Amino acid sequence: MPADYLLFLQIVFFLCITPGPPRVVIMTYAINYGLKKSAITAFGDISANIIQMIFVAFGIGAMIATNPEVFSYAKWIGILYLFYLAYDLKRSSENFSFKENLSSKSNFSLYRDGFIVAFFSPKAWVFFGIIFPQFLNLNGDFKIQLLILILSYVSIDFSSLILYGFVAKKIATWLKANPKTINLISASALLIIAIILVFSSIFYQN
Secondary structure (H helix, E strand, O other): OOOOHHHHHHHHHHHHHOOOHHHHHHHHHHHHHOHHHHHHHHHHHHHHHHHHHHHHHOOHHHHHHHOHHHHHHHHHHHHHHHHHHHHHHHHHOOOOOHHHHOOOOOHHHHHHHHHHHHHOOHHHHHHHHHHHHHHOOOOOOHHHHHHHHHHHHHHHHHHHHHHHHHHHHHOHHHHOOOOHHHHHHHHHHHHHHHHHHHHHHHHHHO
16 A cells, blocks of 8 residues: 555545636536536546656656756646636637537547646646655555555546536526626636736746
């Protein structure tokens, strides 16, 4: 078993219930396209996380630690994509129709958005690069431990994303009275998150 496995589960639980860009995207897509469609975005999210965990486990994390500019580039790509999603949500709110929107976004686009937002999330890379390796017991079977940690994280993360989508879908009834509201709120939330990341990146570099 991984080292301090129960502690790992607690950390992952609180990490996954914390609001962030992936949760905002899931909630927006659950309302706009339906819960089943938003699950595709959730699959994109956990796919990115699995790749991140494997990268870290096999030494990419060490490379990022010794070459911080790589992490910086990835972070800025993520920030730019958040700006793009905020713009896209704002634009789509101008001529918004729930019935038309249910089929207006392809499955690939739904998956891609979840993958990119998660893959270029600074919080995810910090977690997998710094915290994740601490739970790998060097005296045990590395592959089995890695598999346990990955499956545990993916299960909790996916469940939390679907829960966010489910809650968002439940409150969609009153939002349908003013369908532009959710896109404007979500676009503003993503924009604020992106701006905070910009300032934190500039502050970190200085």
